[in-house]
Amino acid sequence: MKILVCISHVPDTTSKINFTNGDADFDSNGVQFVINPNDEFGLTRAVWFQEQQGANVTVVNVGGPETEATLRKALAIGANEAIRVNATPTDGLSVAKQLAEIVKTGGYDLVICGKESLDYNGGMVPGMLAALTGANFVNSCIGLTVDGTNVKATREIDGGKETLSTSLPLIVGGQKGLVEEKDLRIPNMRGIMTARTKALQVLEAVGSEANTKTVKFEKPAPKSAVKMFTVDNLDELVSALHNEAKVI
Amino acid sequence: MSILIYAESSEGKFKKVAFELASYGKKVAESLGTTVTAVTVNAANVSELSKYGVDKVLKVTNDKLSAFNAKAYADVIKQAAQKEGTKLVLLSSTTDSLYLAPLVAVGLNAGYASNVVGLPVSTSPFQVKRNAFSMKAFNITEIATDVKVLGLAKNSYGVFESASSASEEDFAPSLNDADFNIKTESIDKTAGKLTIADAEVVVSGGRGLKGPENWGLIENLASALGAATACSKPVSDLGWRPHSEHVGQTGKPVATNLYVAVGISGAIQHIAGINASKVKLVINADPEAPFFKVADYGVVGDAFEIVPKLTEKIKEFKANNA
Numbered sequence: 001m002k003i004l005v006c007i008s009h010v011p012d013t014t015s016k017i018n019f020t021n022g023d024a025d026f027d028s029n030g031v032q033f034v035i036n037p038n039d040e041f042g043l044t045r046a047v048w049f050q051e052q053q054g055a056n057v058t059v060v061n062v063g064g065p066e067t068e069a070t071l072r073k074a075l076a077i078g079a080n081e082a083i084r085v086n087a088t089p090t091d092g093l094s095v096a097k098q099l100a101e102i103v104k105t106g107g108y109d110l111v112i113c114g115k116e117s118l119d120y121n122g123g124m125v126p127g128m129l130a131a132l133t134g135a136n137f138v139n140s141c142i143g144l145t146v147d148g149t150n151v152k153a154t155r156e157i158d159g160g161k162e163t164l165s166t167s168l169p170l171i172v173g174g175q176k177g178l179v180e181e182k183d184l185r186i187p188n189m190r191g192i193m194t195a196r197t198k199a200l201q202v203l204e205a206v207g208s209e210a211n212t213k214t215v216k217f218e219k220p221a222p223k224s225a226v227k228m229f230t231v232d233n234l235d236e237l238v239s240a241l242h243n244e245a246k247v248i
Numbered sequence: 249m250s251i252l253i254y255a256e257s258s259e260g261k262f263k264k265v266a267f268e269l270a271s272y273g274k275k276v277a278e279s280l281g282t283t284v285t286a287v288t289v290n291a292a293n294v295s296e297l298s299k300y301g302v303d304k305v306l307k308v309t310n311d312k313l314s315a316f317n318a319k320a321y322a323d324v325i326k327q328a329a330q331k332e333g334t335k336l337v338l339l340s341s342t343t344d345s346l347y348l349a350p351l352v353a354v355g356l357n358a359g360y361a362s363n364v365v366g367l368p369v370s371t372s373p374f375q376v377k378r379n380a381f382s383m384k385a386f387n388i389t390e391i392a393t394d395v396k397v398l399g400l401a402k403n404s405y406g407v408f409e410s411a412s413s414a415s416e417e418d419f420a421p422s423l424n425d426a427d428f429n430i431k432t433e434s435i436d437k438t439a440g441k442l443t444i445a446d447a448e449v450v451v452s453g454g455r456g457l458k459g460p461e462n463w464g465l466i467e468n469l470a471s472a473l474g475a476a477t478a479c480s481k482p483v484s485d486l487g488w489r490p491h492s493e494h495v496g497q498t499g500k501p502v503a504t505n506l507y508v509a510v511g512i513s514g515a516i517q518h519i520a521g522i523n524a525s526k527v528k529l530v531i532n533a534d535p536e537a538p539f540f541k542v543a544d545y546g547v548v549g550d551a552f553e554i555v556p557k558l559t560e561k562i563k564e565f566k567a568n569n570a
């Protein structure tokens with residue numbers, strides 16, 4: 001089984017979010033970048049398939065040279081090889097088109113993406129990739145097993161979960177549950193050393209046009225200070241929740 | 249040219265998001281000088297939609313669609329949009345709608361903006377405001393295509409009544425076998441329990457509760473408030489509560505009117521997942537807990553003393569204001 005894991009290179013959650021160029025661009029100055037958490041659950045599941053079922057795992061990112069450190073980390077976690085598509089991602093569709101090209105030429109059986117990235121929270125790429133390639137598609141996937149070409153997947157739904165059966169080729173929008181948090185791997189020294197010699201191929205982008213563009217960013221208005229109450233004036237709290245906040 | 253909304257239902261009954269989307273669609277239609285058409289799948293009483301400004305309902309009734317299937321449902325919406333000559337398709341942000349939205353967008357060659365908050369910033373050029381960076385910023389996005397798909401963020405607009413007389417039309421889209429390559433084997437859903445996705449109030453507990461045996465405190469307060477219950481990541485990792493209740497960055501997102509956090513310090517990953525909630529009430533023993541920085545209301549002190557007392561006060565209040 002050939003698995004492709006799509007990796008987004010995103011600012012760590014603890015990063016301060018700032019913009020430059022008249023609020024038109026994200027300011028990456030001083031920002032720590034990480035593997036998108038939803039992708040990391042998928043990557044770990046893919047490495048499990050590699051160890052248990054002999055799968056070959058390729059990781060891919062659409063981005064500039066600065067994302068290679070993130071791909072190396074994915075290799076250190078256990079992926080066999082990496083691809084960077086040399087393009088500046090503009091919107092979900094532009095990324096999905098680049099990935100569709102990789103999927104078609106690489107003949108992957110299973111593609112695991114995160115259900116959304118931590119930066120733009122768009123949740124677009126896995127579904128668009130499925131629509132562009134015609135593969136089966138399971139989103140919000142919290143459990144995945146493959147037997148031959150038969151797939152059993154569990155999907156999170158509002159208020160519960162459902163079990164689905166389908167077949168390869170398959171695109172997955174994954175999240176926590178594909179593996180548990182405790183199963184995530186921190187790269188060890190051996191992994192980091194071997195990652196240095198694994199193949200990281202840089203491919204030129206295929207021509208693709210975006211359908212949408214970011215005009216600018218805005219920051220939310222500053223929040224007013226918290227109003228504090230004590231155990232002795234909870235009546236006032238209840239009254240504030242009713243009269244002021246209007247939530248009860 | 250009408251705007252098309254997908255009015256989601258579950259077991260034949262419309263979800264609240266269907267009415268929110270209709271309200272939103274009505275307002276956008278007014279600004280564009282057009283009307284609102286809703287497409288429904290196996291919904292029983294479609295006339296309910298006329299309370300919220302819908303002018304026409306395309307009613308799909310098909311046993312093959314009794315279980316949700318993203319590809320088939322996306323196909324239904326796509327064909328409805330083509331039949332109506334729609335330029336703007338509106339979807340909500342339920343798990344199901346987030347699943348089918350990209351399929352609809354690619355199918356219609358439409359530009360797609362998700363997490364939209366508020367009415368379009370401008371209609372020519374077409375620009376919308378979207379949540380980004382886990383609510384730490386907004387992204388103003390311009391959609392250049394002729395046909396556009398918007399996903400309205402959860403609980404971001406509200407439900408507004410606007411009476412209309414909706415015409416009803418049976419609609420039978422053509423579905424093919426490839427639409428059903430994914431089969432639903434079983435659904436595991438606690439019947440009758442208010443879910444985090446549907447609730448207007450969520451009461452959430454953290455490690456400050458000291459153990460699973462104390463969860464009655466959270467449940468009682470939730471029941472007084474008519475709320476769903478949730479928990480922080482450490483609590484689900486410790487196995488005190490099921491993973492399905494974990495809210496935060498890697499858990500379920502929360503976008504309620506009121507979020508009550510009891511004994512949760514407010515790690516940045518937790519805040520990222522609940523920040524879309526409008527009002528936050530934080531109860532914590534530590535006055536320095538970071539959660540107070542993003543809270544609207546706070547109570548410092550012993551949860552074991554505060555929560556039962558607050559529960560009684562809420563019950564009293566509800567009894568007097570019923």
